[in-house]
Amino acid sequence: MDDDFMVAKVHSGYVGRIEGCTVVGVAHTGADAVEQARELRPDLVLLDVYLPDMSGIDVLRALRTGAPDDPSVLVITAADDAATVAAALHGGALHYLVKPFDSRALSEQVERARRLRGRLAGLDRAGQEDIDRLFGAGSTRLPKGLTGETAALVERVLREHGGDLSATECAEQTRLSRVSARRYLEHFVDTGAAQVHLRYGGTGRPERRYTWAR
Template identity: 40%
Template sequence: MAADLPDIRVLVVDDEAIAAAAHSAYVERLDGFTVAATAHDGQGALHALKDAAEAGTPVDLVLLDMNLPDLHGLDVSRRIRSAGFAVDIIAITAVRELAIVRGAISAGIVQYLIKPFTFATFADKLSGYLEFRRHLAEQASQASQSGVDQAFASLRTPTDLPLPKGLSAPTLAAVTEFVRHQPGAVSATELVDPLGVSRVTARRYLEHLADTGTVLRSARYGTPGRPENEYRWNR
């Protein structure tokens, strides 16, 4: 039986206000998570963790950018550990240097998410983390080897995310294959006859593929009637 966990309280740390707002919005779209606070530098992150702990509402997870104006993300993570905050950290950064990745692992960062990414990738990482927390919560005071293995596997193994309500896997597969084999961009109207679906239905599936980064969405100009989006396979 799955453990019934309270919402995971998340601290979003990014020096760019737009990125911090986007990541916060992503968190709020996911069941089982809530944004506790945001910070735009390392000292702000440490103060937010301290304030939350003193208020009796400690942070559970930090989404931590590596490039901050005052402290490097690795320094922040080390200070978090030395201060005794019992939080997990997921690095969200454009930094790709292998030395930084290794440093993140040694600093106790549980996952590493490279910018730019889609909401689907973000949701996949946090869904894996949520499963990790659930597996640990299901353990007794003495953890079993299989329980620990399952918990850590949740962090490393991609999670199959449920489709949005009203979408079916067979239709999604058909739309995906159709777009993938087109030499150029297509509109929702151009899926109606080949796939036997309505324009509204085709558009819903194409928008889902665009939101997950599978296809690229752009406006189509020069056609009669109201403006229409077109979708091109993301190669």
């Protein structure tokens, strides 16, 4: 939701182009956002802070009641002061994007919200590893044989590349062996920090391609 009609239209267009996503409603006031969320039960709400009738932080608190079916909330705003960011964090926002941002940044966070909901839906009981992944702490608990310094190097290369990388390409940029690069890449996939897809072509096994997901 956004009080600016044109901005709301642009952001709706971004979301509408993400595969598997549907825009179910658009609101331009805080009260309308709360009402629509209760009626439409969306999985994710895009929320501005500056609204004509109330603060977006108050809307966030109204939406995040603690119920299992509460929508995830992604704050998208021009507000960049630390107090507002802290209020959004403590209010339960999934993430916080400062305007202006591009469609890719928004797409990454929408995909993240979808992954989190999928993981929660697939759990009966949660082990510590499951909880670490949900809360984004998995990448700080490295498996035996992996180091924080090298993990940070692989993360930086994957983040800054902008597209997808194979283990071989990552090894070339980090000066690691292909086997070592792949171990770190697969660790990031396991913790939800990276995504992997298969590229088919020619003969032999399909190539695994990695993309930073956060």
